[in-house]
Amino acid sequence: MSTDAAATVSATPVASATPITAVVVRLKLALLRNGLRQSSGRRAAYIASLVVVLLFAALQLLGLIALRGNTHALNVTVLLTAVLALGWAVMPLFFPSGDETLDPTRLVMLPLRPRPLVRALLVASLVGVGPLFTLCLLVGSVVATAHGPAAYVTGVVAIVLALLVCVALARAVATANLRLLTSRKGRDLAVLSGLVIAVGAQVVNFGAQKLGSSGLSTLDPAADVLRWVPPASALGAVDSVSEGSYAVALAQLALSGLALAALLSYWQRTLTRLMTSPDGSTLQAAEPARDKAGRSSGLGRLLPAGRTGTVMERSLRYVWRDPKTKAAWVTSLAIGLIVPVFNALQGTGSIYFACFAAGMLGIQMYNQFGQDTSAFWMVAMTISSTRDAYIELRGRALALLLITLPYATLVTVLTTALLGDWPALPEALGLSFALLGAMLATGAWSSARFPYSIPQEGYKNVAPGQAGLAWIAIFGGMVAAALLCAPVIALAIWLNVSADGQNWTWLLLPLGAAYGTLLTFSGLRLAAPRTARHLPEILTAVSKG
Numbered sequence: 001m002s003t004d005a006a007a008t009v010s011a012t013p014v015a016s017a018t019p020i021t022a023v024v025v026r027l028k029l030a031l032l033r034n035g036l037r038q039s040s041g042r043r044a045a046y047i048a049s050l051v052v053v054l055l056f057a058a059l060q061l062l063g064l065i066a067l068r069g070n071t072h073a074l075n076v077t078v079l080l081t082a083v084l085a086l087g088w089a090v091m092p093l094f095f096p097s098g099d100e101t102l103d104p105t106r107l108v109m110l111p112l113r114p115r116p117l118v119r120a121l122l123v124a125s126l127v128g129v130g131p132l133f134t135l136c137l138l139v140g141s142v143v144a145t146a147h148g149p150a151a152y153v154t155g156v157v158a159i160v161l162a163l164l165v166c167v168a169l170a171r172a173v174a175t176a177n178l179r180l181l182t183s184r185k186g187r188d189l190a191v192l193s194g195l196v197i198a199v200g201a202q203v204v205n206f207g208a209q210k211l212g213s214s215g216l217s218t219l220d221p222a223a224d225v226l227r228w229v230p231p232a233s234a235l236g237a238v239d240s241v242s243e244g245s246y247a248v249a250l251a252q253l254a255l256s257g258l259a260l261a262a263l264l265s266y267w268q269r270t271l272t273r274l275m276t277s278p279d280g281s282t283l284q285a286a287e288p289a290r291d292k293a294g295r296s297s298g299l300g301r302l303l304p305a306g307r308t309g310t311v312m313e314r315s316l317r318y319v320w321r322d323p324k325t326k327a328a329w330v331t332s333l334a335i336g337l338i339v340p341v342f343n344a345l346q347g348t349g350s351i352y353f354a355c356f357a358a359g360m361l362g363i364q365m366y367n368q369f370g371q372d373t374s375a376f377w378m379v380a381m382t383i384s385s386t387r388d389a390y391i392e393l394r395g396r397a398l399a400l401l402l403i404t405l406p407y408a409t410l411v412t413v414l415t416t417a418l419l420g421d422w423p424a425l426p427e428a429l430g431l432s433f434a435l436l437g438a439m440l441a442t443g444a445w446s447s448a449r450f451p452y453s454i455p456q457e458g459y460k461n462v463a464p465g466q467a468g469l470a471w472i473a474i475f476g477g478m479v480a481a482a483l484l485c486a487p488v489i490a491l492a493i494w495l496n497v498s499a500d501g502q503n504w505t506w507l508l509l510p511l512g513a514a515y516g517t518l519l520t521f522s523g524l525r526l527a528a529p530r531t532a533r534h535l536p537e538i539l540t541a542v543s544k545g
Contacts, residue, residue: 020112024120028127053129057136064140074239075219077141078232081162084134085231088166091130092174104175104271114272118264125167138162141235147242154241154249158234161256165231168260172267175274228252230259307388311395312402318371319403324454325371328364329403336360337411344418351424357411358432361404362439362481366474368396368447370454374543380535390528393444397520400440408432427492427505430512434488437516438481441523446477448531451541466541484519488512 036043064080067073104121125131142155227236233252240249303309318325336357343349369376383389412432416425450473452466462470492508495501531538 019120020116021120021123024117024124025127028124050129053133057133061136061140064137064144067144070144072219073144074227074236075223077145077235078223078226079219080137080141081232081235082226082229084137085162085166085169088130088134088170089173092170092177104275108275114268114275118268118271121171122164122168122264125171126163131163131167134163134166135159138235142238145235145239145242151238151242154253155238157253158238158256161234161253161260162231165234165256165260165263168263168267172263172270175267176270228255230256307382307391308395308398311392312399315396315399316402319399322371332360332364333407336407337414340411340415341418344415349415349419351412351416351419351421351428352431354408354412354415354428355432355435358404358408358436359439359478361400361407362436362443363474363478364404365397365400365440365443366446366477367450367452367454367470368393368443369451369538370447370542372542373454376542377539380539383532383535386529386532389531390524393447393524393527393531397440397444397524401436404436405433408436423502424505426507426509427495430508430510431485431488431492432512433509433516434485434512434519435481435516437519438484439477440516441484441519441526442477442480444523444527445530446473448527448534448538449473450476451538453542469541488515 036046064077067076104117107117138159142152142159146152146155226232227239234256237249237252237256240246240252303312319329320326336359339356340349340353343353369379372379379392383392409429409432412425412428416422416428450469452462452469452473454462488508488511491511492505495505495508
């Protein structure tokens with residue numbers, strides 16, 4: 001806690017008869033102010049994000065106001081409110097450190113009662129960019145659906161209820177899962193954010209296309225249900241009052257009010273339990289668990305013997321245990337499946353989109369040594385020759401292939417089934433395998449030529465001052481991989497445009513697999529000497545974060 005914030009708390013007596021709401025709000029403002037004082041870069045980033053959010057909120061507000069008078073305006077407003085509530089509920093799970101100023105465990109030693117503390121934290125939660133953005137959308141939703149003075153009065157109540165429900169929902173979820181989210185394993189839950197963002201973007205795209213072709217009337221069934229689900233029911237009450245259905249509006253407002261009361265009660269119970277029960281996260285592990293951890297895993301017995309198997313097992317354990325590596329893999333797996341499958345479902349897809357899976361996973365070969373961070377020095381100590389470097393790179397490539405080959409095959413078969421273009425399956429598989437081999441080759445060379453550090457803390461994937469290296473390594477390698485795949489691509493084009501060539505497109509499967517294998521081992525051979533010669537430089541580059 002900062003010095004100014006601590007002084008603010010210590011200078012104000014917190015007795016049972018003294019309201020603590022103002023104290024907690026000033027505490028949050030002090031922490032925010034002191035955080036922005038740390039560096040000009042942090043201030044610039046905060047101001048820039050604030051401007052972007054407010055600009056987007058203003059555009060959304062104008063769009064909602066433009067819906068006024070539209071027959072289906074209610075459909076948009078209740079659906080938007082439901083999506084906002086869902087976002088408030090899940091964001092604490094994906095970004096547990098997004099608002100450290102409201103962590104209740106920081107106040108556990110103060111003589112505070114649960115009910116006043118919940119009230120104070122709820123009011124303090126309304127200070128921030130997120131609540132302001134939500135308020136703008138709620139105001140626009142009320143303007144879009146309200147007709148008459150009574151509806152506007154109801155709209156004011158609806159805005160307050162909906163905003164409080166959203167904030168209380170976020171705080172209740174965060175408090176209930178705080179011990180999990182602040183643990184080492186619990187923080188791994190944030191890797192799902194990439195998956196949710198990738199899936200959500202495609203769902204929004206799919207929904208936008210459907211709305212563009214069918215109109216807002218397609219939202220009628222969902223709106224009929226959501227207008228009775230808090231906090232969207234509060235916005236439904238505005239429309240009910242506009243139509244003169246005052247009893248229905250009262251019932252809808254009551255639902256949101258009951259939801260708010262239930263959330264506050266649940267939040268208070270979980271807050272009491274959190275601040276009075278001991279934390280078992282530091283308890284010593286049981287002896288059987290330690291004994292079991294020391295044994296050889298079943299995975300190790302399935303892999304090749306010697307250094308190759310050891311390198312493969314280490315790489316696979318990084319994928320499973322390291323948060324940054326896991327996040328990159330989860331995102332690549334999700335996007336590699338979503339892009340071809342969603343395009344196929346929309347009827348605009350192509351069999352060649354299946355190559356996206358191989359391309360997304362092939363990126364994981366880039367900056368192999370940077371993924372080890374400062375622990376790479378232990379690996380570097382075992383590399384004393386070009387052969388050692390070659391076996392190290394080969395083991396990492398084989399570990400990646402263990403996941404990528406079946407995954408790329410599965411995505412290609414699924415895309416083919418959705419499109420019903422089974423004759424093109426061998427061709428698509430051959431192109432995927434050739435692309436994967438090219439990316440493994442360029443990734444191995446790029447890892448030795450342009451290594452960079454990946455910070456272990458925070459959400460940055462590149463250490464300060466190394467962004468240029470990252471751009472060169474990844475995008476330069478991808479361009480080189482595309483050029484290496486040019487012969488297979490040219491052959492595929494020639495077979496498809498020639499008169500009798502389509503009868504021979506099946507040859508692309510064995511040719512693409514053989515060409516990809518040749519590229520992979522050639523790239524490993526070229527990267528091994530440089531890795532062995534420049535180990536000190538690589539170690540220095542990957543240890544900067």
